[in-house]
Amino acid sequence: MKDFSILIVDEPDDLRERYLRTLESDGYSVEVADDGKQALAKIRGSSYDLVLTELEIPGVEGLKLLKLMRNLDPEITTIIVTANPTVEGAVESLKGGAFHYLSKSIPPEKLLESVNQALEKKRLRQRAELLRIEKKIRATSDLEGLSEVDEIMNRQGYEPSSLIAVLQDIQKQRRYLPQDALRLVSARLNLPLTRVYGIATFYKAFSLKPRGRHLINVCVGTACHVRGATKILEALERGLGVEAGGTTLDERFSLETVRCVGCCGLAPVIVVDENFHGKLTQEKVPSVLADYT
Ligand code: FES
Structure with missing residues (x-):
């Protein structure tokens, strides 16, 4: 199984099924949304590396959806796959941050190529960003505390679903969640910092200030x-x-x-x-x- 998750936004039909099967058989974890509203709800509740979307979908107009998705998660990569490609549509989509603008007439293997390319680029970008963040944090932080975070993450794993368990262990060990630790966790789990803070401030068991013994x-x-x-x-x-x-x-x-x-x-x-x-x-x-x- 590949480390990336993909959301396909389109009305249910045979082509969506073929895309789904092609991506899943290449090892991706794939979910589907039937319209723009469902897509936004899913992005709010989960983390996707790439969204593959038709521009003409019910609920939210395609380019607006692109903008709303990026507001929710600026790191999200999008590929537009449309039944009615136009030059204007391509220009607007790429200007709006889409990685590729494709016609639905391309075979699924070509689509897979585009997805692989987008995610490889994303992986390299994330790696570079992670190294930059780690270097910055380690230059200014309590190194012992960060080594503890490293140990916890090695134990709990690097899946986004490990977030709560990782925060629980940090809270237990440090008696609070230091800001630098949260930034490191966000970078390592590839989750937006806002999501990590959202969890850290939602549960009373977590504290952003040092607690007593x-x-x-x-x-x-x-x-x-x-x-x-x-x-x-x-x-x-x-x-x-x-x-x-x-x-x-x-x-x-x-x-x-x-x-x-x-x-x-x-x-x-x-x-x-x-x-x-x-x-x-x-x-x-x-x-x-x-x-x-
Ligand atoms: S009100 Fe239920 S235990 Fe205090």
């Missing part, structure tokens, strides 16, 4: 709120000298709030690292914290 999550869901979560939170803030969202000066604790941790019967609840402490009172807080050094 222990993470305290105070549940402020309805059941815990009714049973005094606010008082528990205040007691923690007073005792630790930080507000929710902060980290103690000695980096022992970070304090966060969460919505319902799923054991409302034990309300009010806090979770320290992976340990649940239920039916908590302000008085019990110091003895709970004493277990975490």
Whole structure:
């Protein structure tokens, strides 16, 4: 299987099937979208190296689709394959960033040649870009931290689907996600940096700021709120000298709030690292914290 993924955007017909089979039999991972809207939804939710699209498709006009796709992923390579080739269409498509503008009358082998050529060029460009980014990051960064990222990536693999596992390991090891590590991960996994940041900021388990050795999550869901979560939170803030969202000066604790941790019967609840402490009172807080050094 080749490392590249391709999206074919065209209405379902025999020719689309032939393109699909030709590309798959050459080892590419291929998906299809029937119209412009479906194509944009797929590009938002996934990462494709190359999009093969007809200009006349339902939903979104072809040249506009080209522009929208590049807005979503500036690295995406596109090849236009049209049933009605025109000189104006070719000029506009190439000006819009398409790699090739082809007529649907060409045999599938010629199409494959064009795809291989586009992706080889992309591979060389990515390689050069990766070397440039790595050189820049390594010249200015904490080298030990980056070697840890290298080890994690060797272990988790270089597939875009490894992203969350890689970020989890970095978070666990470094207690946060350093900016340079995210740039390196983005370059290595060939994912847009915006996608990597999107995941890093979506999940509460990740932090872009260094966290303490222990993470305290105070549940402020309805059941815990009714049973005094606010008082528990205040007691923690007073005792630790930080507000929710902060980290103690000695980096022992970070304090966060969460919505319902799923054991409302034990309300009010806090979770320290992976340990649940239920039916908590302000008085019990110091003895709970004493277990975490
Ligand atoms: S509301 Fe706190 S555990 Fe459900």
